Amino acid sequence: xxxxxxxxxxxxxxxxxxxxxxxxxxxxxxxxxxxxxxxxxxxxxxxxxxxxxxxxxxxxxxxxxxxxxxxxxxxxxxxxxxxxxxxxxxxxxxxxxxxxxxxxxxxxxxxxxxxxxxxxxxxxxxxxxxxxxxxxxxxxxxxxxxxxxxxxxxxxxxxxxxxxxxxxxxxxxxxxxxxxxxxxxxxxxxxxxxxxxxxxxxxxxxxxxxxxxxxxx
Numbered sequence: 603x604x605x606x607x608x609x610x611x612x613x614x615x616x617x618x619x620x621x622x623x624x625x626x627x628x629x630x631x632x633x634x635x636x637x638x639x640x641x642x643x644x645x646x647x648x649x650x651x652x653x654x655x656x657x658x659x660x661x662x663x664x665x666x667x668x669x670x671x672x673x674x675x676x677x678x679x680x681x682x683x684x685x686x687x688x689x690x691x692x693x694x695x696x697x698x699x700x701x702x703x704x705x706x707x708x709x710x711x712x713x714x715x716x717x718x719x720x721x722x723x724x725x726x727x728x729x730x731x732x733x734x735x736x737x738x739x740x741x742x743x744x745x746x747x748x749x750x751x752x753x754x755x756x757x758x759x760x761x762x763x764x765x766x767x768x769x770x771x772x773x774x775x776x777x778x779x780x781x782x783x784x785x786x787x788x789x790x791x792x793x794x795x796x797x798x799x800x801x802x803x804x805x806x807x808x809x810x811x812x813x814x815x816x817x818x819x
Contacts, residue, residue: 605802605810613801613811614652618660620814621741621758633708633736637754638745639793640762641784643772644803646745649762657741665736667704669746671719672696676726685779691786696720697752700744705754708742716742747784751791758814761797768804 608616621634636653640646647668654664672695673679679694680686703717714736719729736742750759764772770781787793794800800812 603800603812606813607808607810610649610652610809611656613649613809614656616814617653617758617760617799618656618662620817621657622660622662624757625739632710632738633712633714634741634757635705635708635755636741636743637749637756637759638743638762639747639749639759639797640745640803641747641764641769641773641780642777643769643774644762644764645806646747646762649760649801650743650745653743654741663737663740664743665716665718665734665740666743666745667716667718669695669700669744669749670723671721671729672700672704673721673723675721676723687779687783687786690780690783691748695746695748700754704742704744708736709755714738714740748787748791750793750796751787756798758799759797760799760801761793762801762803763794765804 617636621636625634638646638650638653640649650666654666657664674694674696679689681693682689699720703720707713707715715733716736717731717733719731721727722729744754744756750761766785769784770778773781798815801809802811803809
C-alpha cells in the first residue's frame with residue numbers, strides 16, 4: 603500500500619473533482635452520496651466540512667449529515683449497560699432511519715427530501731428538524747463511525763484510519779471502552795478494503811492517503 607502525503611484541503615479538492623467527473627448528465631435528476639467513515643477520534647466532521655466547502659466552490663449544492671444525529675434513544679443504547687461493546691457495534695445507531703430518511707430519498711427516482719437529523723443525544727429527544735429538499739445534482743455527505751458494512755449505497759466512500767495507538771491516544775477517557783469495538787470493526791468489517799479511498803490520520807496535521815481505488819494518477 604502506497605501512501606501519498608496530502609493536506610485536508612487538497613484531499614477535499616481531489617474528492618470533489620472525482621465526484622464532478624461522475625456527475626449525472628445535465629438535466630438528469632440525481633444525487634451523489636458520500637460516506638466518510640471513522641472513529642470519533644478521527645474527526646470525520648472536519649473532513650466532511652472540507653469536502654462540502656470544496657464542492658460548493660464548484661457550484662454544487664451540499665448537505666452534510668452526521669451519523670450522531672441518528673443515534674437511538676438512551677433507553678435502547680444502554681439497555682445492556684452504558685459500556686456494552688456489542689450494543690455499541692450493533693445497536694447505537696439507527697441504521698434503518700438512515701436508510702429511510704437519508705439514503706432512500708436520494709435513490710434514483712427518489713424525492714430528494716432528506717431529514718438531516720432525528721435524535722439529539724444530549725437532550726435524548728427527537729430533534730424535530732425539518733426536511734430538506736435536495737435539488738438534482740446535490741451531494742449528500744454522511745459522516746461518522748461504523749458506516750461501512752451496512753451496504754449503504756455510497757457513490758464514494760472514505761475511511762479515515764487511525765492506528766490502534768493513535769486511536770487510544772486520541773479517544774477521550776470516558777469513551778475508551780469503545781476501543782475494543784473499533785478493533786472488532788477493523789477485523790470483522792475491514793473498512794480499509796471496502797472504502798474507495800483510505801486516509802491515514804495518526805497525525806491529523808499530516809494526513810496521507812492511497813488515492814481513489816481504480817483511479818489512475
